[in-house]
Amino acid sequence: MATSILSAFIEETEDLKSESFGSGLINSTWRVTGNHSDYILQKINQEVFRDPSKIAANVRIIADYLRKNHPDYLFVEPIQTRSKQDLAYFKGDGYYRLTPFVKGSHTIDVVSTASEAYEASRQFGRFTALLDGLDLSLLNVTIPDFHNLSLRFEQFRESLSKGNQTRIFAAEPQVAFIMDHADIVREFDIIRKNPDFKLRVMHHDTKISNVLLDEQNRGLCVIDLDTVMPGYFISDVGDMIRTYLSPASEEENDLSRIRLREDIFEAIVKGYLSEMYDVLSDAEKSAFVYAGKFMVYMQAIRFLADHFNNDVYYGARYPGHNFNRAVNQIELLKQILDREENLVAILNKTIRKVI
Incomplete structure (x- = not known):
């Protein structure tokens, strides 16, 4: 250097x-x-x-x-x-x-245990809770429309009309799945009009590597604040669900390795509510499962749209890279949808215990 x-x-x-x-x-x-x-x-x-x-x-x-x-x-x-x-x-x-550099600190890249998920979600919850009194008008928007699902869906639809038609034809099952679940977009539009969902200081990039841990793997604080700006709590919780729930990352091509871990979901809810219970509205507390659907669906359509647009945004390390990423996220979303009743039951049980 x-x-x-x-x-x-x-x-x-x-x-x-x-x-x-x-x-x-x-x-x-x-x-x-x-x-x-x-x-x-x-x-x-x-x-x-x-x-x-x-x-x-x-x-x-x-x-x-x-x-x-x-x-x-x-x-x-x-x-x-x-x-x-x-x-x-x-x-x-x-x-x-x-x-x-914070002495005695370290980061990890993959959530292996429920304890790690709890510590990370608690730190992201604490960060937002401590900043609850900050005037949001003071903050800059560093990436406009970063988690605007309605815009991302329109960009996806545009890619269907203007993108690589050979790639689009080959991805017909994935396109059909995305369109069949457009209710996730409609729910986002409802949330934005609901006064019970407030704009808050959100991190917007809540992967586990953005939490400093001590030598006993206890959370110290959050780092990498480039995307901190006003947003909805579903952004942070949704990104934790998207990146913590499965032991396999979005780069995994073996779909059998994508596995929804209910104990990790419970740890995310417990950790976040340990700091945010008195801050969130009842409507927000009930939306944890939706937050996961929201973020996984949005990432799936972003990967798929980029594949149709010849990889101009994310780039591709090999042919079909973004298509495989999209398939990966669709598989994770399918598992969330298939086990939604279980996840809602875990959520409701956890909320009652926190009271």
């Missing part, structure tokens, strides 16, 4: 070493260490985040609010540049930020 980048933030850089760090797919990340120093350096991906200053402003607003109202919360605050900026900009290269 170029010394000039680090020297924008700190004075002593000669003895520091850097290595690629983490499993994130968007930003480039390095861990920078020295005799008495330990940092995380990131270069922000401007193909995804067109205006990094909006991210920096959001993080600063949240940091100031938490410091004033919840000073005991562990918040990984950016280290400002020597000129008191939250980002360092290098012409022809881009934007960088530096944060301290």
